Amino acid sequence: MNKIYLAAIVTTLAMLGFTYVAMDIKGGLNDDIVNQLAILGAVVLVIATVFVVTKYVRQMQTDKATGDLTEENWDGIGEYMNEMPFGWSVIFLLTIIWGLWYWTAGYPVAAYSQIGEWNEEVAAKNASIAQRAANLTPNEKLHLGKAVFNVQCAPCHGTNGKGQENYQTGDLRAENLNKRALSKKYVEKVIREGSNQLGYAGGMPPMMLQDDADIDAVATYIEGGMKGEQPAQYAVCGSCHGMNGEGMDFVAPSLTAYNVDLVKTLLTSGTKKGEIGTMPREAKILTPLQIELVAAFVANGPATELEE
Amino acid sequence: MFHWLEKRPFFFAVGVFVVIAFAGLVEILPNFAQQSQPTVGTKPYSTLELTGRHVYIKNSCNACHSQLIRPFKSETDRYGSYSKSGEYAYDRPFLWGSKRTGPDLMRVGNYRTTDWHENHMMDPIGTVPGSVMPSYPWMFTNLADVDTAYAEQLTIKSVFKVPYSMGDEKILIPMEDGTSETVEIATTLAGANAAALEEAKLIVADMKNQDVKDMVAAGKIPEIVALIAYLNSLK
Numbered sequence: 001m002n003k004i005y006l007a008a009i010v011t012t013l014a015m016l017g018f019t020y021v022a023m024d025i026k027g028g029l030n031d032d033i034v035n036q037l038a039i040l041g042a043v044v045l046v047i048a049t050v051f052v053v054t055k056y057v058r059q060m061q062t063d064k065a066t067g068d069l070t071e072e073n074w075d076g077i078g079e080y081m082n083e084m085p086f087g088w089s090v091i092f093l094l095t096i097i098w099g100l101w102y103w104t105a106g107y108p109v110a111a112y113s114q115i116g117e118w119n120e121e122v123a124a125k126n127a128s129i130a131q132r133a134a135n136l137t138p139n140e141k142l143h144l145g146k147a148v149f150n151v152q153c154a155p156c157h158g159t160n161g162k163g164q165e166n167y168q169t170g171d172l173r174a175e176n177l178n179k180r181a182l183s184k185k186y187v188e189k190v191i192r193e194g195s196n197q198l199g200y201a202g203g204m205p206p207m208m209l210q211d212d213a214d215i216d217a218v219a220t221y222i223e224g225g226m227k228g229e230q231p232a233q234y235a236v237c238g239s240c241h242g243m244n245g246e247g248m249d250f251v252a253p254s255l256t257a258y259n260v261d262l263v264k265t266l267l268t269s270g271t272k273k274g275e276i277g278t279m280p281r282e283a284k285i286l287t288p289l290q291i292e293l294v295a296a297f298v299a300n301g302p303a304t305e306l307e308e
Numbered sequence: 309m310f311h312w313l314e315k316r317p318f319f320f321a322v323g324v325f326v327v328i329a330f331a332g333l334v335e336i337l338p339n340f341a342q343q344s345q346p347t348v349g350t351k352p353y354s355t356l357e358l359t360g361r362h363v364y365i366k367n368s369c370n371a372c373h374s375q376l377i378r379p380f381k382s383e384t385d386r387y388g389s390y391s392k393s394g395e396y397a398y399d400r401p402f403l404w405g406s407k408r409t410g411p412d413l414m415r416v417g418n419y420r421t422t423d424w425h426e427n428h429m430m431d432p433i434g435t436v437p438g439s440v441m442p443s444y445p446w447m448f449t450n451l452a453d454v455d456t457a458y459a460e461q462l463t464i465k466s467v468f469k470v471p472y473s474m475g476d477e478k479i480l481i482p483m484e485d486g487t488s489e490t491v492e493i494a495t496t497l498a499g500a501n502a503a504a505l506e507e508a509k510l511i512v513a514d515m516k517n518q519d520v521k522d523m524v525a526a527g528k529i530p531e532i533v534a535l536i537a538y539l540n541s542l543k
Contacts, residue, residue, distance in 0.1 A: 072311065118379035118390065125381055151386060155436055156424055164427075164435065173427055277423030278514060284418045285388050 004061075008054040015046045126287075133289055138296075142306050145297025148290045153177075153298075156279075161302025173277055178303045180257050184223040186275060191215050198253055198262065199270025208236050222255055263295035347394035349484040352461075352470050352491050353541060355500050356507040356529070359457040360538025363531045364403070367444065374405035375414040375542070388415040398470060410441055417543040422514040425536045430517075444532075448520055452534040458500035461493050508533045511540075 019042050029035045069078040136144070150159060158164050161177035192215070196203030209215050217231040226245045234243075240252035247254030249261040266272060268291060272279040286294070313320045338344060353361060364370070377383050379390040391414055396402045420428075427434070430448065432441040464470040471479040473490040480488035494500040505524070511533050512524045523530050 114379050115390075118381065118384070121381050122384070152419070155420075173423060273514075278421035280419045280421050284415075285386075 002058075004054055004057055008050050012046060012050045015050075016043065019043070019046070129289065139307050141293055141296050142300055145293035145295070145300075146302075146306065148286070148294040149297050149302060152286065153294065157302070161298065174279070175276060177258055177298050178301045180255065181225070182222055182255060183275070184219045187219040187222050188215055191219065197270055197272045197274075199265040199268060200250070200252060204240075204252065209233055226256055258298050260295045260299045263298045264291055267291045267295070343392075343394065345394055346397035347392050348482050350395050350397055351481055351489065352398040352464075352472060353538070354491060354503075354507060355454060355457055355461060355493060356452075356504040356511075356534050356537045357541045358461060358538075359452045359454050359504060359529075360531075360534035360536065362457060363447065363452060363535045364538060367447075369413075370403045370405040372405075372407065372409035372441065373411070373413045374408050375402070375412065376404040377412055377414050383412070387412050388418055398464075400464065400468075413539070413542060415543055417540045420539065422511055422536050422540065423516065425539055426515050426517060426520075426532070429532060429535070447531040447535060448517060450531045452504075452529045452531045454501050454504045454529065454534075455497060457504075458493070458497060461500075465493070504529060504534075507537060511537055 019039070023029070023039060029039065065080070067080045067082065070081050072079065149157075149161070153161070156164070156174040157177055158174075163172040163174050163176040165172065190204065191209055192206060194204050194206030209218060214231070214233040218233050218237065221228060221231055221234060222245065230243075237245075240248060241255050242248055242252075245255035246257075247259060247261065250265075253259075253262040253265070266279070267286060268288075270279075271281050313323060375391075377387045377389070377391045384390055424435070428436070428441075429444045432439040432443055461470075461472060465472045465474065471481055471491070472493045473479050474493050475495050478490055480490060482488050492503075494503050505527060508524050508529045512521050515521060515533075515536075520530055520532060524533060
């Protein structure tokens with residue numbers, strides 16, 4: 001037998017032996033499919049390598065150059081007119097076909113787009129949310145509203161909506177949303193200067209009460225949460241805000257509670273900037289459904305314990 | 309054909325050039341597309357905003373905050389619409405960041421306000437319980453460097469043709485609603501400082517810290533005011 005074949009067999013056995021020993025040292029196959037595949041791959045690699053190397057070494061030893069030469073001759077160096085290797089030609093043709101597809105359809109039409117994936121994801125989520133939203137129980141609405149509130153509102157209004165304190169003065173730095181507590185100073189200011197921040201169309205006109213004593217009486221009445229005897233002058237206000245201050249949807253806000261209409265209007269079209277600070281325009285981030293949910297949650301009182 | 313080319317070095321060189329130039333075109337041409345232009349509604353920074361941006365960079369806010377909203381639903385729900393390349397047209401350098409210890413700030417101007425930042429920069433834990441963001445009390449006393457920001461504006465205006473209006477020259481910048489706006493910069497250094505001070509007065513009107521208000525009233529601009537102007541401009 002040729003020495004080459006002997007060397008090949010010895011090398012193969014040696015390499016397989018090494019692999020076996022190494023595997024044993026590392027703890028064996030452990031019945032793990034990944035380990036088994038890795039070892040199988042190693043064995044195939046060893047045998048294939050030795051086989052190919054042997055074949056070509058044999059060829060170099062025995063082959064003689066024969067065949068026709070091409071016409072071209074470069075300084076005495078010629079080239080045989082060999083057949084193109086079959087596998088190579090097939091791959092070459094397939095590459096051309098793939099290239100045509102990629103340029104005309106693969107890239108322009110079927111390419112992966114992250115924005116496209118985002119569009120699909122959002123559309124699918126919105127559809128499933130809309131479907132679920134149609135059948136929500138009031139309690140589920142409150143829980144979902146709470147989730148929106150905790151992400152978008154709690155950083156300013158506090159986790160339970162009770163507000164947070166200013167580091168210097170100890171004053172609240174965003175309204176406590178559990179209780180509508182209008183300060184007397186603020187009500188007086190609104191009566192004198194009007195207000196156009198909550199997003200109600202047209203806002204509230206200024207100077208509907210002229211007399212200082214009237215203003216004082218109405219403001220005192222509203223500040224306490226509409227308690228005590230109602231001053232006669234409040235009738236002016238009642239036409240919009242309701243005789244009990246409960247507000248009128250789309251016309252004027254409630255003066256006694258953060259009702260759904262107030263929160264919704266503020267979030268969709270208002271920017272409130274008062275004594276405390278500025279309430280940002282959240283609507284740029286929130287969807288109409290989220291506004292609906294968070295408004296229901298706020299109207300319920302953010303600190304109220306929710307049922308499971 | 310190749311035989312013919314191989315014998316003619318000149319035409320061979322031309323052929324090589326054409327093939328390589330094609331690869332160049334594929335990379336260069338898209339830069340002229342509409343998507344590569346500044347997004348409609350993107351304005352260059354005003355003098356005070358740019359000053360604040362320098363404060364942001366100086367304090368390495370970008371080590372903890374990214375400014376890049378990825379197109380994932382979880383991100384667009386929280387921060388607003390995903391970032392487009394044209395929105396960074398006037399960011400030199402951009403502050404994408406690579407790590408989010410804190411939240412993304414690309415559009416923080418939409419949902420945080422002057423008074424909130426004032427509290428938060430002084431006392432992050434008091435604002436967001438459990439926050440690991442450091443407090444930056446020195447910004448309330450250190451003076452902001454308006455001169456450098458103005459120098460940068462002049463430079464990027466003449467070198468990169470950033471559309472700042474200056475003097476009689478008015479450069480209109482298209483806005484989303486179809487109108488157009490201008491961003492003016494002063495013609496002199498003193499003018500730039502005066503303009504920054506005017507901007508600063510609008511910011512401190514919404515602040516509560518009396519020392520900061522007094523400084524601005526006395527014609528000085530603390531870093532915090534410039535920083536807030538910058539954060540408010542992120543939309």
